[in-house]
Amino acid sequence: MNIIGYTESAQGTPFETVTAAGRAMQYPKATTEEIDKAVALAKSAFSSFRFATGIQKAAFLRAIAEEIESLGDELVKTVMAESGLPEGRVTGERGRTCSQLRLFASLVEEGSWVEAVIDHGDPGRQPVPRPDVRRMLVPLGPVVVFTASNFPLAFSTAGGDTASALAAGCPVIVKGHESHPATNELVARAIQRAAKRTDMPEGVFSSLNGDYETGKALVEHPDVAAVAFTGSHRGGKALFDLANRRPKPIPVFAEMGSINPIIIMPRYIRDKSAQLAAQLVGSVTLGAGQFCTNPGLILLPEAKAEDFIHAMKQALSEAAPQCMLNEKIFDAYLGAMRQLLGAGAVEEVFAPSENSSAAVRPTVAKTSAAAFVKNPMLHAEVFGPFTLLVTWRSEEELEALLKSLEGQLTATLFAEGEELLSHGDLLNSMRELAGRLIINGVPTGVEVCHAMQHGGPWPATTDSRFTSVGTGAIRRFARPLAFQNFPDELLPDELKEGNPLGIRRMVG
Numbered sequence: 001m002n003i004i005g006y007t008e009s010a011q012g013t014p015f016e017t018v019t020a021a022g023r024a025m026q027y028p029k030a031t032t033e034e035i036d037k038a039v040a041l042a043k044s045a046f047s048s049f050r051f052a053t054g055i056q057k058a059a060f061l062r063a064i065a066e067e068i069e070s071l072g073d074e075l076v077k078t079v080m081a082e083s084g085l086p087e088g089r090v091t092g093e094r095g096r097t098c099s100q101l102r103l104f105a106s107l108v109e110e111g112s113w114v115e116a117v118i119d120h121g122d123p124g125r126q127p128v129p130r131p132d133v134r135r136m137l138v139p140l141g142p143v144v145v146f147t148a149s150n151f152p153l154a155f156s157t158a159g160g161d162t163a164s165a166l167a168a169g170c171p172v173i174v175k176g177h178e179s180h181p182a183t184n185e186l187v188a189r190a191i192q193r194a195a196k197r198t199d200m201p202e203g204v205f206s207s208l209n210g211d212y213e214t215g216k217a218l219v220e221h222p223d224v225a226a227v228a229f230t231g232s233h234r235g236g237k238a239l240f241d242l243a244n245r246r247p248k249p250i251p252v253f254a255e256m257g258s259i260n261p262i263i264i265m266p267r268y269i270r271d272k273s274a275q276l277a278a279q280l281v282g283s284v285t286l287g288a289g290q291f292c293t294n295p296g297l298i299l300l301p302e303a304k305a306e307d308f309i310h311a312m313k314q315a316l317s318e319a320a321p322q323c324m325l326n327e328k329i330f331d332a333y334l335g336a337m338r339q340l341l342g343a344g345a346v347e348e349v350f351a352p353s354e355n356s357s358a359a360v361r362p363t364v365a366k367t368s369a370a371a372f373v374k375n376p377m378l379h380a381e382v383f384g385p386f387t388l389l390v391t392w393r394s395e396e397e398l399e400a401l402l403k404s405l406e407g408q409l410t411a412t413l414f415a416e417g418e419e420l421l422s423h424g425d426l427l428n429s430m431r432e433l434a435g436r437l438i439i440n441g442v443p444t445g446v447e448v449c450h451a452m453q454h455g456g457p458w459p460a461t462t463d464s465r466f467t468s469v470g471t472g473a474i475r476r477f478a479r480p481l482a483f484q485n486f487p488d489e490l491l492p493d494e495l496k497e498g499n500p501l502g503i504r505r506m507v508g
């Protein structure tokens with residue numbers, strides 16, 4: 001079912017999709033009329049929802065979390081059947097989704113997220129009076145959220161994009177992913193119930209099924225104000241280009257993946273080879289490698305590589321086979337791996353004798369820094385349990401390699417003590433490269449918190465100034481608005497002289 005405002009609708013022709021473990025599903029593709037209706041309702045909902053107080057939005061977000069939790073086992077079983085993800089991962093992701101919703105609820109309830117700034121006027125200033133100027137963030141308008149295949153809950157229907165857009169005061173229209181249509185419907189109905197329970201205007205949320213044409217129609221719709229996307233580079237770039245070709249362009253916040261370089265320094269690898277190998281294999285194989293933060297590139301000193309590779313092979317041979325999200329992603333994994341392995345100067349270090357989408361095992365390959373710098377084909381993301389080891393001979397070679405890389409979500413350095421403190425220059429090069437720098441840890445497992453930055457320079461995302469994880473994600477869906485010479489009674493509460501909401505403000 002498409003969930004459109006407070007109704008459900010299935011006017012389009014059904015089409016079939018095959019989800020994880022070969023489960024065939026049929027669902028109706030949204031028609032042009034259904035798309036128009038969802039956007040018209042969102043537009044009309046925006047006229048009141050944009051003025052909803054932090055307390056009202058917080059009640060809505062908390063009600064969504066409660067409704068999701070009350071789905072109980074039905075939701076867990078549905079996600080498992082559609083995605084092939086194990087129960088522990090699904091319950092963990094449900095917990096993350098609900099705490100994310102509650103975190104945004106607390107953020108908007110507290111209220112300081114609007115970044116209020118007040119510059120008092122001075123009528124007596126010479127040679128010209130100084131105006132009274134006050135600024136805060138206000139919501140953009142209806143947001144289209146493309147749900148992600150690899151997080152059926154936390155980056156999907158009620159995931160971080162939806163939570164942050166609703167928290168900002170923007171109605172949301174979800175374009176469901178074909179990998180998990182039943183999960184999408186269950187969660188969309190939960191949001192619909194929460195909206196009714198908390199008296200939200202009809203159209204504050206809708207969810208549509210469909211394909212590329214549906215997504216294209218939504219991005220091109222004149223009443224859509226912004227787009228959030230997590231997926232492939234090809235998909236994100238296509239939507240970004242569509243949005244920029246509109247007569248009235250709109251922002252597309254696309255998170256498109258990364259190879260997340262890991263740099264290991266000589267003393268660290270000498271002292272901790274076995275422990276580090278196990279830690280990195282755990283990260284490479286987590287969730288069958290289907291994470292945008294998967295460490296796809298490990299840079300190690302050539303002189304110390306042998307022991308590490310030996311320990312890594314041991315850990316890889318113990319990795320249990322896992323189910324991939326769907327056949328298409330498995331095929332894309334094999335295709336990307338084949339291309340990289342065939343690019344020349346690459347040697348397979350570990351490869352399973354057989355692989356299938358229902359039981360995938362990790363693959364690791366190796367090349368030299370010189371070959372890697374020369375051949376951009378080796379820089380490609382292989383979405384799945386794969387990593388490329390690159391051996392370097394000197395720090396100059398390592399620096400040149402870092403300079404050859406495109407924008408990344410994360411960059412990690414393994415070094416301790418004096419070896420760490422003496423590599424300030426290396427850390428400075430890493431700054432240019434990524435949105436998050438990590439010391440002695442793995443990039444997978446992105447903490448949902450206020451300080452998190454999940455984004456990075458192009459092509460990791462379409463806009464490195466923003467994050468899609470953590471409370472900072474709300475800023476994507478708001479714009480600054482200045483009020484000049486307004487009488488106090490016409491100002492929003494956030495900017496009134498007496499600060500009735502008691503929020504943090506910068507006062508000049």
Ligand code: NAP
Nearest residue numbers: 149178211212215216231232235238255256257292332383
């Ligand atoms: P995808 O192909 O990028 O699709 C994601 C969503 O965007 C789907 O709803 C898709 O519609 C829509 N879409 C893609 N291109 C479009 C276009 N040109 N016009 C309109 N809509 C478009 O991602 P996926 O299917 O989840 O996985 C495919 C590959 O993406 C993976 O193998 C992996 O390489 C990468 N991926 C990356 C991340 C990440 O974290 N960055 C996450 C998941 C996947 P449909 O419903 O028609 O497919």
